[in-house]
Amino acid sequence: MKITQKFNGVYEIDGNVATENLNKGIKVYGERLMEIEGKEYRIWDPRRSKLAAAILNGLETFPFKEDSKVLYLGASAGTTPSHISDISKKGLIYCVEFSPRMMRKLADLSRERKNLIPILDNATKPKNYMNLLQKVDVIYSDVAQPNQSELFMDNMRLYSKKDGIGILMIKARSIDVTKAPNKIFKEEESKLKTHGFRVIEKVKLEPYEKDHMAFVCEFSF
Numbered sequence: 001m002k003i004t005q006k007f008n009g010v011y012e013i014d015g016n017v018a019t020e021n022l023n024k025g026i027k028v029y030g031e032r033l034m035e036i037e038g039k040e041y042r043i044w045d046p047r048r049s050k051l052a053a054a055i056l057n058g059l060e061t062f063p064f065k066e067d068s069k070v071l072y073l074g075a076s077a078g079t080t081p082s083h084i085s086d087i088s089k090k091g092l093i094y095c096v097e098f099s100p101r102m103m104r105k106l107a108d109l110s111r112e113r114k115n116l117i118p119i120l121d122n123a124t125k126p127k128n129y130m131n132l133l134q135k136v137d138v139i140y141s142d143v144a145q146p147n148q149s150e151l152f153m154d155n156m157r158l159y160s161k162k163d164g165i166g167i168l169m170i171k172a173r174s175i176d177v178t179k180a181p182n183k184i185f186k187e188e189e190s191k192l193k194t195h196g197f198r199v200i201e202k203v204k205l206e207p208y209e210k211d212h213m214a215f216v217c218e219f220s221f
């Protein structure tokens with residue numbers, strides 16, 4: 001079995017991406033666990049996590065470090081946050097989610113993973129959680145809503161460190177089902193640029209996710 005390090009905390013095992021399990025023996029979403037040379041890895045499913053899909057599709061900018069502080073918008077039950085929790089094991093991942101049903105699962109997960117901080121709130125109102133966090137190194141947004149770019153930009157302006165990186169997962173169909181996805185990606189990109197964001201990298205997520213694009217960017221303060 002061939003294992004190589006892809007990024008800090010991210011490994012390639014026989015064509016799969018994986019992270020080292022922070023919580024040995026415990027699965028989060030039914031993912032495969034693999035023991036290699038005394039370490040346990042969780043295979044990161046690109047059909048369940050857009051970040052894994054972006055990595056497999058050639059993402060080059062990977063801002064998550066061992067001690068990163070991350071603001072995660074649209075954390076759901078914690079599938080992708082759990083892998084970031086493996087990577088940024090000495091950091092903190094502030095997970096904003098507005099669905100109480102998802103939040104219950106996320107709260108359970110955060111009891112097992114102390115670097116996940118669940119926040120039941122609406123990411124369109126970033127000032128609501130101002131007393132819970134300070135500036136962060138990375139903002140990751142995956143909300144699948146019509147206003148996905150706007151809420152991402154509002155959170156970046158408020159919470160990104162000067163050299164902070166933002167990753168915005170755009171789901172074209174959530175913005176307009178009748179428009180061609182490529183047209184939507186262009187419009188969202190120009191929105192970001194008009195509002196002072198520099199787009200560092202763009203990665204399409206097919207075949208894992210249809211009509212999705214990952215935008216990696218930074219805000220020019």
Ligand SMILES: C[S@@+](CC[C@H](N)C(=O)[O-])C[C@H]1O[C@@H](n2cnc3c(N)ncnc32)[C@H](O)[C@@H]1O
Nearest residue numbers: 074075076079080097098099122123124142143
């Ligand atoms: C596509 S799912 C996220 C999947 C998750 N990022 C992962 O990879 O494990 C989108 C989530 O965003 C949440 N969401 C949508 N709009 C939101 C908002 N304004 N504030 C907070 N959460 C929101 C939804 O409830 C849903 O759980």
